[in-house]
Amino acid sequence: MLNRRSLFASAAALMVALGAQAQAEGVLRVAISTGYPPFDVLNADGSYGGFDVEFANLICERMNKTCEFTDIEWDGIIPGLLANKYDVIIASMGINEERMKQVDFSEPYYKGPSALIAKKDAGFTADEAGTEGKAIGVQRATAHECYIGKHMAKADMRQYATSEEAYLDLQAGRIDAVLVDTIPGEEWLKSDPANAEAFAPISADLYDMECFGVGQGIALRKGEDELKAELNAAILKTREDGSYLELSNRYFGRDIYDF
Amino acid sequence: MSPDPIADLLAAITVFSETSAPIDFVLILSHWDIFLRGMLNTVALVLIGLSFGALIALPMAIARWQRTPVAAPLVGAFVYVFRGTPMLVQAYVIYYGLAQFDWVRDSVLWVVLKEPWWCCAIAFAINSAAYQVEIYRGGLDAVPRGEIEATIAMGMTRTLALRRIILPSALRRCLPMIGNESLFLLHGSAIASMLTVIDVLGAGRKLNAQYYLAYEGFLAATVIYMLLVWVITRILARVERITMRHLQPIA
Amino acid sequence: MADLWEYRWLLLQGTGMTLLLGITGLVLSLLIGLAGSAARIGGGPIARRIAGGYTTFVRSVPDLCMMLLLFFGGQTLMNKLGAWTGWWEYVEVNAFAAGVITIAFIFGAYMTESFRGAYTSIPKGQFEAAQSLGLTRSQMFRHVTFPQLMGYALPSIGVNWMVLLKTTALVSVLGLHDLVFFGVSAGRSTRNPFAFLIAIMVIYLILTALSDLVLRALERRYTKGRMLRT
Structure with missing residues (x-):
């Protein structure tokens, strides 16, 4: 069938056109x-x-x-x-x-180090015993996953596509804390008076060479x-x-x- | 000779997997536990979505079939909205959208909506319900007039007729379509990983994220999904054979 | 509402991307569907086996999973293949390409079924009449088979299009700036996800309603001959 061949050819050409991009x-x-x-x-x-x-x-x-x-x-x-x-x-x-x-x-x-941000009156510590059973949000594929696996292994780690989604869930009360880099974490606290009023880092700056480098x-x-x-x-x-x-x-x- | 040839063989396989093989299958196999967890979550979510969906859909389908005033057009609108929009967006509305309101967070609803797992289950149930309404309505429409007239002639009440004759007859006819819907819901369920739930795809993403891999986790998830579909298709075929027995030619 | 207004251009731009993605996906999937149905109807045993396996695979794997696999794995695979064969140096599988290819791949399988079903609905006499008129195979395809095929396949193509349009939402997960991506990120930035998500749903419903109108017009056109005859 003539049409079959031309169809395949045009489909292939389209795919290449879609994919190809010159590197300038x-x-x-x-x-x-x-x-x-x-x-x-x-x-x-x-x-x-x-x-x-x-x-x-x-x-x-x-x-x-x-x-x-x-x-x-x-x-x-x-x-x-x-x-x-x-x-x-x-x-x-x-x-x-x-x-x-x-x-x-x-x-x-x-x-910059990392920090565990939670409600001011959260009343738990940023260590393995304190975070047991707590829902902690992290951005997926970050060094924070590594840190939780190492130092907060009994926490319920929730992975988000972006840290903004983790913040939304922290505000909603769906999770108990977020583990984030300190600088953007502080910027988030500053970005809205309501954030600074309700939330704060509940740990000293967290360091870990293996995870955070x-x-x-x-x-x-x-x-x-x-x-x-x-x-x-x-x-x-x-x-x-x-x-x-x-x-x-x-x-x-x-x-x-x-x- | 080495004292433990099995250990040597395993070590050789591991080295091969890490270095020469196109995918590091030993790494995937060593994380079988998250994939098992993912599989259980996927299966549970799909089952709950289907059954709760059916519970919501049946009364709505009957209302639409009987052309109940007010209810029928409302059901029509429900079907239109939830079939006309992506389930991903519906799930986001339930998860992120509702959570922004204080009155939702202060209400009893929050006990359920707080949990990502239940948000998924609700999204699946509502979405599936929209599709199931149309399936059941189709089944009800296909019940032969004669069967319905017979129930009237027998002096059955409407509810009794529905329960004993019409619904069983309609539901049996719907079975192949419900089978299809369960496969579609399984496909749709992969968005659970977007709401932090570790389903099959979520397990794959977790593995990829942990080791900064490109595709190993997705490949494993693909295989598991194929397995699940194969099992479901098998079960459906058997169920269909049993319930449709009366329609088969006598051998 | 003020938030929505501020982000109106972004939403519009996202809608454009969603439509572009959907329409490109539709065209490609129709092409695949035609080829696939030709293989299933007129192909040899091997072509039939391949076409059958393709449909089974698509029915077995969730769209999102397939998309992620193609987006992340496909590129690596293509580059390895290129390096191995020496045919190309580098092929970019960007989010748009991964999305379109996955959508075309998935819906190509559904379109195959649509066309196959439609083909069997064309009365045999039509082909016999065409042959007796001495039409060549390509003439027969263009003047007899194709127009009727479209007529019979249109309702099911329409259903597939509605599902396809919604499937484009998943491409936002790859970071492609479609309607859902912009809506979700605007919702995050304004801390008002509800309004944006509802807006996304409304836009999808409008697109669905518009598609419905177009489909009805098309159906009238392609089934004209059939209606006259009866």
Whole structure:
């Protein structure tokens, strides 16, 4: 049948047209994951904003490239990098051991511990005994999963696509606490007086080298040492020319490069 | 010779799985417990969704079949809305939408709505009910007039006729469609993982998230779903054979 | 309501994406359906076996699971295959492609059944008449088989389209900026998910109602001949 063959051919052509995308020169393909204020934000007009996005633009500028952003679900962000959907991840990714098995990292571009945020009168402690049976929300595929598995193994861990959904459930009272990075956690508390009134970190800053690692870095595929060197040099430049400090002050009123 | 050849063999398989094999199947197998948990959740949610859905759908179908004033158009609207919108959105409304209101959180409803598992069950039941209404109504419409006239001639009351003659006759006819609906609900149930429930797909996502994998967990979930569908199809075929026995030609 | 108004462009943009996704998926699934039904009706034993296995697979795996598998696994597989054969260096399976391909793959199976059912409804005499008129096979397909096939298949294609449109919602899980994605993220940012989710439902209902109108018009057109004859 003549038509069958032409049908297959046109279907195949369409599939290729859908999938194929040229990789332009002078472009750094950057993955972010929105729903993580104030680092990765989707604005009302559909544009991207937040510390990570602005920082990425600083890095691209210093590499004489333009950033091309891809907004991707957090739990697919490393598989996407490995599948060459983009070149780097600039999305507040903690440099930890489990991830190092899959990807490489630049030097950290900011550092922050984690915190367990709960109702002020929650009355439990952020350790294994205190969190037994408590529902704790985390973002899926984060270092916080690792921390709960290690230090709060008896808690009822709930995994969310974004931390914003975990906050919604914390406000609704569906979960007892959220385990988040301290900086965005504090920003969330500040973002609404009602939050600051009802909720607070119920622990000291939590550290764990194995889970949280040495800070947040730019992730890239293994073996791309040239790109890694370029990225590290660009990070250094943003430190030297003061653009990093300006950005950090604008967002947080302080320098988050180091503790 | 090695003192424990079995251990050597297992070690060799593990190394092969981690390094050379296209998928790390040993990793998947070593997490069989979350997949089992996921399977139990999926099966329980689908069963609850189907049966509660049937409980809601039956009276609605009867109202629509009898063209009960007020109730029939209301049921029509219910069917239109819940069949015309994605179940994912319906589940979000129940889970995130309702939770934003203080009066919901302060009410008795919250005991149920607080739990993601029950939010899923409710979403599945309501969605499935919308489809089941149409199935039952079709079954009722297909009951031969003669059967209904016979019940009147026998002097049966309407309720008695429904209970003894019309519903059994209609429901038997619906069975293949209900079988289809159970498969569709199983497909739909994969959204449970979006509401933090660890169902089959949720187990796969959890595995992927833990080890930053691309597809191993999804592949395992796919296999489990295929298994579930195979078992369900088997059961349905058997049930159909038993209930339709009276319609089969005498061998 | 003020929240909804602020995000109106985003919702509109999302609706556009949902429609684009749905229509592309529909066209591709119709093509697959035609090919699949041809294989099941006129193909050899192997083609029939493959087409049968395809339908069984689609009936066995949830759409969301298949989508995630294709989105995350498909790309890795394609790149490995490319590296192995040396045919291509890199193929991008982006969220749109993964969504469209999955939707086309799933509904291609349902469309296969639609076309197969419709084909058997065409009276045999029609083909015999075409042959006796000396039409070639492609002429017969274009003037006799296809128009009638569409007429008989339309109601079931219509049902499939309604399901397909709703299935596009799942693509939001891959991060594609469709109606559901924008609605949900706007709901999160404004802390008013209820209003946005209800708005999404209303938009879907409008799309369903519009589809209904189009389908009825199409059905009238393709069944015209049949109505005249009787």
